Amino acid sequence: MLYIFISPHLDDAILSCGGIMHALSSKDHEVHNWTIFAGDPSDSNYSDFAKGLHTRWNLADQNPMLARRLEDQSANQLLGAHFYHFNYQDCIYRKDSFENFLVQKEEDLFQSISGSQFDLVDNIRLALVKKIPQEAIVISPLAIGNHIDHHIVKSAVLKTGHANLWFYADYPYVVRQSAAIQEPMLQGFLQEKFLISEASLERWRNAAACYTSQISTFWKGAEEMFSRINEYALSGGGKILWKSSVNRY
Numbered sequence: 736m737l738y739i740f741i742s743p744h745l746d747d748a749i750l751s752c753g754g755i756m757h758a759l760s761s762k763d764h765e766v767h768n769w770t771i772f773a774g775d776p777s778d779s780n781y782s783d784f785a786k787g788l789h790t791r792w793n794l795a796d797q798n799p800m801l802a803r804r805l806e807d808q809s810a811n812q813l814l815g816a817h818f819y820h821f822n823y824q825d826c827i828y829r830k831d832s833f834e835n836f837l838v839q840k841e842e843d844l845f846q847s848i849s850g851s852q853f854d855l856v857d858n859i860r861l862a863l864v865k866k867i868p869q870e871a872i873v874i875s876p877l878a879i880g881n882h883i884d885h886h887i888v889k890s891a892v893l894k895t896g897h898a899n900l901w902f903y904a905d906y907p908y909v910v911r912q913s914a915a916i917q918e919p920m921l922q923g924f925l926q927e928k929f930l931i932s933e934a935s936l937e938r939w940r941n942a943a944a945c946y947t948s949q950i951s952t953f954w955k956g957a958e959e960m961f962s963r964i965n966e967y968a969l970s971g972g973g974k975i976l977w978k979s980s981v982n983r984y
């Protein structure tokens with residue numbers, strides 16, 4: 736079987752379900768991890784917000800996306816997954832229809848789709864329709880956490896109308912958002928549960944650690960990230976995908 740995980744950024748699918756990806760590839764399934772917002776910035780006139788992130792990522796004075804794509808390559812190799820990088824720009828580099836940066840501060844990352852971003856949804860939808868084989872199971876983020884890029888990806892995937900569509904919970908956002916917000920998003924879905932061996936759990940942690948530049952976004956360091964992923968897995972996280980019993984799209 737061919738499984739295509741759709742990742743908004745270069746880390747989302749693997750942080751969220753790296754254990755499932757390794758469990759599947761170990762059973763000789765073909766696992767793909769396609770990242771949508773993996774493209775280079777159009778120039779180096781970055782917003783102050785983006786500059787601040789580059790410094791925190793230790794990627795100032797270089798092409799940050801090149802370094803991040805290399806991290807992703809290593810992470811996918813550990814999980815036996817094939818990677819593909821689309822050329823769309825992360826929201827921190829995009830501008831709105833008035834040529835203002837879409838994201839100027841942390842809170843701006845979390846917003847719903849508006850204005851020119853609807854055209855982007857449609858472009859991504861078309862690119863996905865061209866590339867997704869009919870027989871594939873496509874696994875989209877649920878967009879838990881309200882990140883604009885996750886909303887855009889989920890919306891584009893839904894609009895492909897692909898018959899075999901599953902979803903994953905966006906980690907670590909999923910452990911930071913209340914159950915009251917998440918439960919309505921999961922109504923009407925069936926759960927597909929996976930057995931994650933100790934070996935797959937270890938690969939998941941090690942693959943997550945390949946995203947060296949991104950660890951500081953959520954954790955103090957790799958050690959804290961390892962223990963948080965362990966806790967998440969122990970509580971049943973990262974072992975379920977959701978799928979619809981009826982065509983609800």
Ligand SMILES: [Zn+2]
Pocket residue numbers: 743744747882884885
């Ligand atoms: Zn993301």
